[in-house]
Amino acid sequence: MTEIGTADGISSRVSTPYGDVIGYRDGTVYAWKGIPYAAATDGEHRFRAPRPVEPWSEPLDCRSFGAIAPQGRDNPVPIDPKIPMSEDCLSLNVWAPEPDGTPRPVMVWIHGGAYSLGSSAQSVYDGRALAELGDLVLVTVNYRVGAFGFLDLSSFSTDETVFETNIGLRDQIAALEWTARCIASFGGDPSRVTVFGESSGGASVTTLMTSPKAEGLFQQAIVQSAPATSVYGPDRAAVVASRFLELVDLTPDRIHELKTMDFMRIVGASDTLCYEVPTRVPGTLGLAPVVDADVVPRYPVAAFQKGYSHRIPLMIGTNHDEASIFRLMKSPLMPITSDTVSEMFRAIANDHADLPAFRVAEIMSAYPDRSKSAGAQAMSRDAGFRMPSLWIADAHSRHAPVWMYRFDHATPMLKAARIGAGHATELPYVFGNFGTLNRDPTFWLGGRKAAMAVSARMMKRWVAFARHGVPATLDGSKHWAPYVEPDRATLVIDAQDTLVDDPDGAMRAAWGDRVLGFT
Template sequence: MTADPTTRNTAVGRPVVETAHGPVRGVDDGTVQAWKAIRYAAAPVGDLRWRAPQPPQPWSEPADAGRVGPVCPQPTDPRIPIDLGAPQGEDFLSLNVWAPSGTRAGDAKPVMVWVHGGAYILGAASQPLYHGAALAAGGDVVVVTVNYRLGALGFLELVTLGADPERFATNVGLRDVVAALQWVRDNIAGFGGDPDRVTLFGESAGGGVVTALLGSPAAAGLFHAAIAQSSPATSSYDTGRARRVATRFLDVLGIGSGELDRLAALPIATIVAASRTVFDEVPVNTPGTLAFAPIVDGDFLPDYPVALARQGRTHPVPLIIGTNKNEAALFRYMKSPLMPVTPESVRAMFAEIAAEQPTVRLPSASDLDGTYRGRKKVRGMGVSSDLGFRMPSIWFADGHRAVAPVYLYRFDFATPVLRLMRLHAAHATELPYVWGNLVAGRKDPTFALGGRKAGQAVSERLRTRWVNFAAHGTPTGGAGDPEWHPYDAERRPTLVIDKEDSVVDDLDAEVRRAWGDDVLSFR
């Protein structure tokens, strides 16, 4: 059902939009209009906890959409001090919309739909980092941020243990994002957006959602361009690995595979605690892997995303894809086992891959020595960054460019503080620049030693390219910015985003020679 695309103001600064499920009343501060915590699906409680997303109950009176709503229940980690922007709660399948003030129904502005990261277990659409005012108003676009099920709620595959697939659907977190995209298709015109110009973009696990949905038949036609920032594109697993995780999850709860009916009634805190236990165990036991991630179920996700791209089976939409220069530095700083960075953990990761995939060609010691020069720990971080993020992005780009234009980038910019902390352009450091939210609060140290002026310029250039891509399908820059050509087999041009941007041909030649063209699917 498509909503009647009308917007009406019942009071100054409180725009009301009719949606397919009922009217919502937002706020207008003179720069942007915002509607927050709009339900796109029913609360996943009780029998709906692991079902595919269901429509919310319709309403007739304008729902207050002036503030963010609950976020997906999740564990807290002192090493990752995320400001979720809202309390946790079970009625969290909602989204937030920003549009420039003055936008009206039928304006048909480009739409950018954001999927947050967090290793498929953390994060929220309401994080202050993802406040959409600067991106929407500065780029004259409509911005949507989406909550989806995380951890065991979104990626626990109980079907692998014989569960009823209706009550325990596969890839529930991905299905939530598809439901949100369907909501955008049916309703965004009323907020001034163009349902035929939707760009799906995300970072880290959110980037993994993007590359997965590029190969999912269920997402066909729901977005028309895509941006995958630091996508762990090869961190999708088979049903055997998913079965082992599900078995362990039930062991932690003390529930047998024949007692799955008990799960719907368990307190959410119990589910979250078990999620945390399994999430922490898996990368210790199998380095370089996640407990909760998309799986190849043969239906919603018919094959591994990189394999689908290399088979020419991804949706033919333009794609920006890339990574940060020093991805693994964040995981070293946090002392997180999610990415192995020590020589011992890297060797363990290679042994695990070799045991599971004996036909895959792994780099030899001489390959690694030639490519990752320097101290052993630095080499370990380089190997992890390239295995976890850089090479999967290149493999995906090499496949997807056969069906649509692909633009490859690397984010290199780092402030003096980040360089002093040895983080440099670590994982997720590009996010403030994408969103134009460069300072997260009075205690944000990012620019304590300078670099603010350069950072603002980086943000302006990056947002210009992202917005132009959403509007026209090509990531053109401003006057004087280098021309960014599509990725091809001859030149392999890569945009390097730094204090001054540049386009470098075959930036990754040495790394590609070390890793070759074999795709590590993590089967």
């Protein structure tokens, strides 16, 4: 790394195997934004695995984020509208302290967004605070989303027009391969990589933990609020692909036209699928990874239970009120009414013909207020997030260290709005970035001081895990014991952290260890 004084501040030039990149001072660290890790994905390369990026000869100015992956602009994710959208979107961002000759641990972030939206440019994911606090290298990744990343068109492949599976996951793997090859140039240690993600980003992590193609690319994992069972079989994927062709008005014999079609037309069909599928079949996602005997050889949760996961340390957890945000947004991405939850359970019963009726009744009976909004939301939360995380924790703890958390903290305003510790509300606590929404109501009724204290503890635990493989801090924070059966110690994160044995034991017992839901 070479430090350079410029008219607009201090920059840093780093040599990578692909060419030099120029980053800029950001607090006490440097930031390089928009570094390409793979080539453009348009035309003949649409719906294909990522290709290596071509080396460049002149230094690349990395002052600004790269283009966001194609997606609808009218969605709940706050992204700077000035950032362009392009199929040349496979870039990543790096925050790193000035190297001193000692390799630092690396954290690689995979953003969420129902596999259909989002970007590493979202301000809540700014990596400066974590890099500064942890004295580590932080990487955030763009990957293809929606139909471009998670529509499986392989059933329509021909000799002339080939479509590959799990494109978005292949992008993530390519970014991890870039990290293995290049991160030492930024002072990072490629043998100490922690991959972490939230929502579909967290489920990407659990899926990568069972993918042979990702083995060895990261040594630890943090999984936040992962819908880990939202991975589907090829038959279901083919049905979704057929519906996509209807939406873009193509017949299979014209499948080649997808390679030249305007990408915004594909975005429109992708957005329709994103919301249409879960409306028709509550509890499912329109676009998601598929079991393909290649990148994803098995359903991930079942793979964990059969001992096929990469045996690496894992932190995993969920939020207390995951479904509340979906109620507030009136989003069909999660069933949040008694009717839609009942539809979800009818679909579960239909998909599992060998499941005795009494087992479904036993699960339902664990929620005595299921006819009310709060009960329906609790059932949806547990089916979509809590139980898959517990199934994974139970299975993985038999082979590798696991730490389980439950995020319960909510500000007075979020409690008053009946959001509580909703889906994604832990993100600003993890990154130390509050106030990233255009109109952020988080602290309208106070609570900032308590939230800052919770955030400080969480950030220390996350970086301690990345640095030492154990989420323990040295500042008097509550000891966090590993999750092992039968105690199942769980850190309940609130104004004060509490270590509780099996806090959701009654619910867990009602569901059992049979993987239900969305597989």
